Every structure is written in C-alpha cells, then in structure tokens.
Amino acid sequence: MLGVRGGLPELAHHTLLFTRDWTANFEAIFTPPTTIPAPASIYVCRPSATDPGAAPEGDENLFILVPVPADPGIGAGGIAGAGAGDVEATADRAIRQIVEWADIPDLAERIVVRRTIGPADFADDLNSWRGGALGLAHTLRQSAFLRGRNASARVAGLLYAGSSTLPGIGLPMCLISAELVLKRLRGDTSAARLAEPL
Numbered sequence: 001m002l003g004v005r006g007g008l009p010e011l012a013h014h015t016l017l018f019t020r021d022w023t024a025n026f027e028a029i030f031t032p033p034t035t036i037p038a039p040a041s042i043y044v045c046r047p048s049a050t051d052p053g054a055a056p057e058g059d060e061n062l063f064i065l066v067p068v069p070a071d072p073g074i075g076a077g078g079i080a081g082a083g084a085g086d087v088e089a090t091a092d093r094a095i096r097q098i099v100e101w102a103d104i105p106d107l108a109e110r111i112v113v114r115r116t117i118g119p120a121d122f123a124d125d126l127n128s129w130r131g132g133a134l135g136l137a138h139t140l141r142q143s144a145f146l147r148g149r150n151a152s153a154r155v156a157g158l159l160y161a162g163s164s165t166l167p168g169i170g171l172p173m174c175l176i177s178a179e180l181v182l183k184r185l186r187g188d189t190s191a192a193r194l195a196e197p198l
Ligand SMILES: Cc1cc2nc3c(=O)[nH]c(=O)nc-3n(C[C@H](O)[C@H](O)[C@H](O)COP(=O)(O)OP(=O)(O)OC[C@H]3O[C@@H](n4cnc5c(N)ncnc54)[C@H](O)[C@@H]3O)c2cc1C
Pocket: 065, 125, 126, 127, 133, 134, 135, 161, 162, 163, 164, 169, 170, 171, 172, 174
C-alpha cells in the first residue's frame, strides 16, 4: 500500500499489468519448488481516482496486489520497508514495474507512505492456511459438493460462511455463503434467493 504525493493520471482506478510469459508466472506460484515470479502479473488499484476520501487532496493512494506462492516462509510485511527481505524486494520490483510499464519515472521519489503485507501476516493475523490470501482454490476436488459444507458434520448447529466453504472465493460468493447459512437456520431448502431487506 502506497501513499504518493501528487497525481497519477497514468493509472486507471483498476490497472492490470500482465507479463508475456503467462505459463512461467503460474508455474512459479504453483509448481514446487515455488518462487516469487519476477516480473509478476500485478493488479494496481488507485482508489483515489474515484474516492476523494482515499488520499489528501491532490495526492494518491495505491494498492498493489502481487500474486505469490501460499508460503508463510516468504515472511511478513512492515511499514516503510521494515518487512521481511523477500516481501520488500517484491514490493520494490512491483514499484519499478509500474515506473517502467506505466511510464511514471518519478513514482519512487514521490512515495511518502509504504506498508507491505506478506503471507506470514495472513497466517498470523487471519489464521489463513499456509498464509493464502484467498482460501481453497476452485479446483475440481474443492468445488461444488466436494467443497467443505456450510454445516459441520461433527458439531450440531455449527454453520460456516466464507471463502473456504460453499460456494467459494470472493465477496459475491461469500455473501451467497452467508445466505446459505441463513437459509439453513430458517429451514429454507428452496433454490430461490432471499428477499432483500427493506
Ligand atoms: C488482496 C485481496 C484482494 C481481493 N480482491 C477481491 C476482489 O476484487 N473481489 C472479490 O470478490 N474478492 C476479492 N478478494 C477475496 C475476498 O476478499 C475474500 O474471498 C473474502 O473477503 C473472504 O471472506 P471471509 O468472510 O471468508 O474471510 P475474511 O474476510 O478474511 O474474514 C475473516 C475474519 O475472521 C477473523 N478471524 C480470523 N481468526 C479469528 C479468530 N480466531 N477469532 C476471531 N476472528 C478471527 C479475521 O480477522 C477476519 O476479519 C480479495 C482478497 C485479497 C486478500
């Protein structure tokens, strides 16, 4: 996460920087021995492009998402470069990538706030398995009826909502998951969606 002095009109609210070698990128992340892809395909969010409250007037706020292996050994992030070596090196590379690919030569000098979050933070702060940021992948054996159910098989009345249960990852899915839990509580077995609250 970066706070940047001055404007960044070169970036849209959502910017995706894709590497040409797509396969190598995925292999680095998923095929053991895993490594942090360099360059990585990154997502850059500039919320201050549309939300004036996200940064002081005239300045910008960036959130950069760099896909890395689900490995807490990569380390935790920190403030102003205080994170683990691999995490900070990954952030440095991502900043250089934006400088070069989006043609913003003075970006690095204009950064006044810098905070990183690494897989160890996800493991320590959020109890996420292997420091993964997204929960169980939607592979065949972890999807549909093969994915963990919303109701515990061991503890009566214990229900689950969220990305690691049905139907899956992402905010829309997690909201459907909450809907499934509510339906279970009400004994509603219909496939229809819930009425929206007034
Ligand atoms: C960087 C990033 C970008 C994303 N972008 C998108 C996107 O653009 N669109 C999209 O749809 N989805 C996106 N996602 C995925 C989406 O955020 C998740 O799928 C969703 O937030 C998961 O919701 P959840 O309720 O299962 O878990 P969480 O939102 O992680 O909530 C779990 C909560 O439980 C708390 N907790 C953990 N352990 C304990 C404990 N022992 N006691 C009490 N509380 C505890 C945690 O602190 C946390 O607040 C993104 C995820 C990440 C990480």
